[in-house]
Amino acid sequence: MGERSTRERILDEALDLFLEKGFDNASLRELAERMGFTKAALYYHFPSKSDILMGLHLRMHSLIDEPLKLLDDDDGPVSLDAYEAFLNACLERMQANEKLFALHRANQAAMSKLQVHNEGHDGGHQELEERARKLFSEPSFSTEQRLRMVAAFAVAFVTPVMASNLFSDGGQENTVVAACLGDVMHQVLRPGETPQ
Amino acid sequence: MGERSTRERILDEALDLFLEKGFDNASLRELAERMGFTKAALYYHFPSKSDILMGLHLRMHSLIDEPLKLLDDDDGPVSLDAYEAFLNACLERMQANEKLFALHRANQAAMSKLQVHNEGHDGGHQELEERARKLFSEPSFSTEQRLRMVAAFAVAFVTPVMASNLFSDGGQENTVVAACLGDVMHQVLRPGETPQ
DNA sequence: GTCTATATTTCGATAGAC
DNA sequence: GTCTATCGAAATATAGAC
Incomplete structure (x- = not known):
C-alpha cells in the first residue's frame, strides 16, 4: 500500500x-x-527540470481546487461569507501540506516562469493570479473592504508557515492555530463588528 | 543634484x-x-554578483533600522504598543520603497544565502530572522497572542505589495492604505477589544 | 528504467589593454 | 572606469547501450 x-x-x-x-x-x-x-x-x-517544479505546482493546484469551488457556484459576485469559507478551507489544507506552500512562497520567482506549453488546461501560475486580481477588483466592495480581503488572504496564506518557522517551541496544535487564525480572519473581514 | x-x-x-x-x-x-x-x-x-544583491539588501536593512529601535529601548520584554508602533513605521517605509520589499519576498531563497564574509557587522539576512524568532518566542505572551503578532506582521509586510499588484485600478492613496491597515493590525493584535 | 558517456550552452569571474 | 578576450565551472539536456 x-x-x-x-x-x-x-x-x-x-x-x-x-x-x-x-x-x-x-x-x-x-x-x-x-x-x-x-x-x-x-x-x-x-522531460525537463521545470517540469518537476510543475509537478509540484500541480500538487498544490489540486489542493486548492476544491476550496476554489466555494467561490464559483455563486451567481452574483462573491459574498464575504463565501470568501471567508474559502480562506478557512485553504488554511486547513495548507496545514496538512505545509512544505508545498512553503516551496511556492520561497520560489515565487521560479514559479512565475512556469508557462503553458499545452493547449487548454494550463496548470500555470498566472491563471491563479488572474483570478485573484479579478476577485480583489470586485466593484461591489469598497476600497477598504477589498483591502481587508487582501489582508485576510495574507493571514491565511503566510501566517501558518511563518508561525511554524519562527516559533522556537515546535509546531502548535494545528487545530488551535486554525481556530485562532479563523477568528483573526473573521475580525479582519468585518470592520463593522468592532466597538468604535 | x-x-x-x-x-x-x-x-x-x-x-x-x-x-x-x-x-x-x-x-x-x-x-x-x-x-x-x-x-x-x-x-x-x-566584486561578485551576490554582492549586488547584498547592496540591495543593505538598502532595505537601512530602511528598517530605525523602526527596529522601537523594539530595542525597552528594558523589559517588548510591549504590544511598541510592536504595533514598529509595524506601522515599517508599513510607512515599505510604501515608499515597495520594489525593495517585493524583491526580498520574491527572492527569499537567494536572500537566505547571503553570508557574512566580514567580521562583526554582517548585514546578513539570518540576523533579522534570528531576531524575529526571538521576538515571537517571548514567553510573556500567550500562544494566541504570539500567533496574532505573527498575523499582524503578515498584514504589515505582505498586504501592501499584494494590494498594489492585485488591484486592477492602480495604487490607492498610500495614506488611505496605511490608515486602513493600521486599523486592521490594531484589531488583530488586540483580541479582547472585540465583542465576543 | 537506468546506465555511461558527451554535447551544448551559459554564466560568473579574471587578466590585461586603454 | 570601461573595454576585449578568455578561462573554467557547472548545469541542462541528449544519444545510445543494456
Whole structure:
C-alpha cells in the first residue's frame, strides 16, 4: 500500500531539495544522487527540470481546487461569507501540506516562469493570479473592504508557515492555530463588528 | 543634484532586473547591457554578483533600522504598543520603497544565502530572522497572542505589495492604505477589544 | 528504467589593454 | 572606469547501450 511510483518519489525528494537550496540552486545531479540513481534517469520521468517544479505546482493546484469551488457556484459576485469559507478551507489544507506552500512562497520567482506549453488546461501560475486580481477588483466592495480581503488572504496564506518557522517551541496544535487564525480572519473581514 | 553614482545606478537597474527575472535567472550580461556597458565593468563596482544583491539588501536593512529601535529601548520584554508602533513605521517605509520589499519576498531563497564574509557587522539576512524568532518566542505572551503578532506582521509586510499588484485600478492613496491597515493590525493584535 | 558517456550552452569571474 | 578576450565551472539536456 505504501507503494508510491518512482515519479511520485522523485517529486517528494524534489520538494525537500528545492526547499533546502531553492529551485534555481538545486541541481538535477544532487536530486538524482538522493534518489539513488543518475541524472539521466530523471529525464525518463520528466522531460525537463521545470517540469518537476510543475509537478509540484500541480500538487498544490489540486489542493486548492476544491476550496476554489466555494467561490464559483455563486451567481452574483462573491459574498464575504463565501470568501471567508474559502480562506478557512485553504488554511486547513495548507496545514496538512505545509512544505508545498512553503516551496511556492520561497520560489515565487521560479514559479512565475512556469508557462503553458499545452493547449487548454494550463496548470500555470498566472491563471491563479488572474483570478485573484479579478476577485480583489470586485466593484461591489469598497476600497477598504477589498483591502481587508487582501489582508485576510495574507493571514491565511503566510501566517501558518511563518508561525511554524519562527516559533522556537515546535509546531502548535494545528487545530488551535486554525481556530485562532479563523477568528483573526473573521475580525479582519468585518470592520463593522468592532466597538468604535 | 540628480547625480547618482554609477554604483547606485547599477543597484537601481539591478533592482528592476532582479524583480523581473528573479535573481538567479538574471545574468550580469543583461544587467550590463541595460547599463550601457559590458559585464566586466560591473566587476569594477562589485566584486561578485551576490554582492549586488547584498547592496540591495543593505538598502532595505537601512530602511528598517530605525523602526527596529522601537523594539530595542525597552528594558523589559517588548510591549504590544511598541510592536504595533514598529509595524506601522515599517508599513510607512515599505510604501515608499515597495520594489525593495517585493524583491526580498520574491527572492527569499537567494536572500537566505547571503553570508557574512566580514567580521562583526554582517548585514546578513539570518540576523533579522534570528531576531524575529526571538521576538515571537517571548514567553510573556500567550500562544494566541504570539500567533496574532505573527498575523499582524503578515498584514504589515505582505498586504501592501499584494494590494498594489492585485488591484486592477492602480495604487490607492498610500495614506488611505496605511490608515486602513493600521486599523486592521490594531484589531488583530488586540483580541479582547472585540465583542465576543 | 537506468546506465555511461558527451554535447551544448551559459554564466560568473579574471587578466590585461586603454 | 570601461573595454576585449578568455578561462573554467557547472548545469541542462541528449544519444545510445543494456
